[in-house]
Amino acid sequence: MTARTLELIDHGRYPLHDLASDAGRRFVDDARLTFSREGLIALEGFLRPGTTRRIVHHALSDERQGGHRFSGTSDVFFHTEAGEDRQTGLAYTKTDVPYDRISPLSPVRALYQWDLLLDFITAVVGGPVHRSADPLGAAVVQIQRDGDQQDWHFDISEYSVLLHARAPESGGVLQYALRSRDRVRRDPDAFRRITAEDPAAPLRHLPTASGTLVLHAGSVSMHRVTPVRGRTPRINATLTFNSKPGQTLNEYTRRLHFGRDH
Numbered sequence: 001m002t003a004r005t006l007e008l009i010d011h012g013r014y015p016l017h018d019l020a021s022d023a024g025r026r027f028v029d030d031a032r033l034t035f036s037r038e039g040l041i042a043l044e045g046f047l048r049p050g051t052t053r054r055i056v057h058h059a060l061s062d063e064r065q066g067g068h069r070f071s072g073t074s075d076v077f078f079h080t081e082a083g084e085d086r087q088t089g090l091a092y093t094k095t096d097v098p099y100d101r102i103s104p105l106s107p108v109r110a111l112y113q114w115d116l117l118l119d120f121i122t123a124v125v126g127g128p129v130h131r132s133a134d135p136l137g138a139a140v141v142q143i144q145r146d147g148d149q150q151d152w153h154f155d156i157s158e159y160s161v162l163l164h165a166r167a168p169e170s171g172g173v174l175q176y177a178l179r180s181r182d183r184v185r186r187d188p189d190a191f192r193r194i195t196a197e198d199p200a201a202p203l204r205h206l207p208t209a210s211g212t213l214v215l216h217a218g219s220v221s222m223h224r225v226t227p228v229r230g231r232t233p234r235i236n237a238t239l240t241f242n243s244k245p246g247q248t249l250n251e252y253t254r255r256l257h258f259g260r261d262h
């Protein structure tokens with residue numbers, strides 16, 4: 001299983017099986033530095049082309065059989081802050097395939113269950129991480145078509161790995177405000193500046209590129225996905241992790257994104 005999972009990635013460039021070697025240590029040191037400076041790392045060409053093709057194939061058939069079309073608004077904190085329901089006011093759309101509807105044959109499942117990926121994340125974030133225990137949101141495949149977008153939010157999970165499988169013709173950029181949670185919670189003006197893309201509160205941008213693995217700390221950096229444009233859908237998988245075992249989403253978020261609670 002592990003040997004075969006290794007073949008899903010470019011392990012010559014990204015030696016997840018050999019982190020104790022000189023090359024492995026250099027790779028982790030670089031990733032750790034970038035993660036602490038930028039709040040995320042993006043490993044281009046991490047997935048082999050055959051892997052992204054298989055993710056796309058399963059995403060499109062899983063979408064037909066178990067995809068949930070979301071259309072609406074949400075609280076940027078997903079109800080994790082008592083007494084808060086902070087909305088940008090934007091109605092947005094996207095389609096999610098929840099974990100229990102992702103094909104067992106999709107590489108997304110093999111990669112989520114792969115212990116070497118867990119070891120790599122642990123090394124980069126500097127402490128043990130665990131897979132989510134959420135039956136629906138632990139790992140999600142997202143399909144975004146022309147006009148779809150995800151509004152500003154903070155993730156409930158501490159860490160997300162994003163697997164970019166297909167890039168759209170344009171749009172579909174991950175924008176984030178580095179370590180903005182405390183600022184946004186305390187200061188409505190900070191929130192307004194970020195969502196208005198005020199140059200005084202500079203945002204970081206990450207376009208979608210097929211094959212890239214992104215690791216980000218989405219619970220502390222407010223982020224969104226800009227509107228996708230064109231006929232090619234954006235296809236992305238989100239795998240979630242926490243420093244504590246047994247963590248889940250909440251009912252609000254499950255109902256919002258999957259239309260059901262279990």
Ligand SMILES: O=C(O)CCC(=O)C(=O)O
Pocket residue numbers: 142150155162174218223224225236238
């Ligand atoms: O699709 C992405 O790049 C990010 C999605 C996201 O923010 C999320 O699933 O919470």
Ligand SMILES: [Fe+2]
Pocket residue numbers: 153154155218223
């Ligand atoms: Fe997110």
